[in-house]
Amino acid sequence: TGYRLLDTATMYRNEAEIGAALRESGVPREDIFLTTKLPPDRAGEERETLQRSLDALDTDYVDLWLVHWPPNGAGVDSWRAFGELAEQGLARAIGVSNYSTAQLDELISATGVTPAVNQVEWSPKLFDRTLLDENRERGVVLEGYSPFKAGRLDDPVLTGLAERYGKTPAQVVVRWHVEHGVVVIPKSARRERIAANFDVFDFTLDPADVEAIDALADDR
Secondary structure, X not given: OOOOEEEOOHHHOOHHHHHHHHHHHXXXXXXXXXXXXXXXXXXXOHHHHHHHHHHHHOOOOEOEEEEOOOOOOOOXXXXXXXXXXXXXXXXXOEEEEOOOHHHHHHHHHHHOOOOOEEEEEOOHHHOOHHHHHHHHHOOOEEEEEOOOOOXXXXXXXXXXXXXXXXXXXXXXXXXXXHHOOOEEEOOOOOHHHHHHHHOXXXXXXXXXXXXXXXXXHHHO
16 A cells, blocks of 8 residues: 655655665565656756666666756757657656746657656646646646645635535545546645545546636636
8 A cells, every 4th residue: 555656856855765765665666656857957967867866766767757847948958868868768758847838849849759747836726727738739748746735725615525525625636636637746744644645536526516626726
């Protein structure tokens, strides 16, 4: 039991701790989906940075490697390096984080390689139908971080739906991501909340309720 997707980054400075935890867990490497990220100030040092991450994580590859933020422009040169390292098997998939649609298009146009993932801050208050559709049209999976940060979990819409579905407002928000096909990576340091965030697969939100949560973005 437990989570199998681990999201880290060079700038988080916790890759060595994650590597140690993975060793101690006894969970087979192939059962873990491991993501790390290149900080923008390491543009031009892609190979060295990834190798340091792999050494710290005590693994031969990461499942997903992201450009943490666009360095200068869209970072076409970095993206070319990402593609080369992926071809060598050091990253099984490559993507970006905090990229606009225009920046995605610049990468795709310059290299012919489409990012597998665009990781962005995403919550009911930050819902952006256009961004979601534009990523989907390009074959890019949207992954949302900080799902609870920008919105209030005591919003009457969320508390009302939570009561009706017999869930917490946080679980309703996580399920809302799932309904939209957005990969959600909620963060918590409390065991009971980590478990609750995973317990969202025994219910679905009615389409009208999904739309009601979408509409919270209009109140920004």
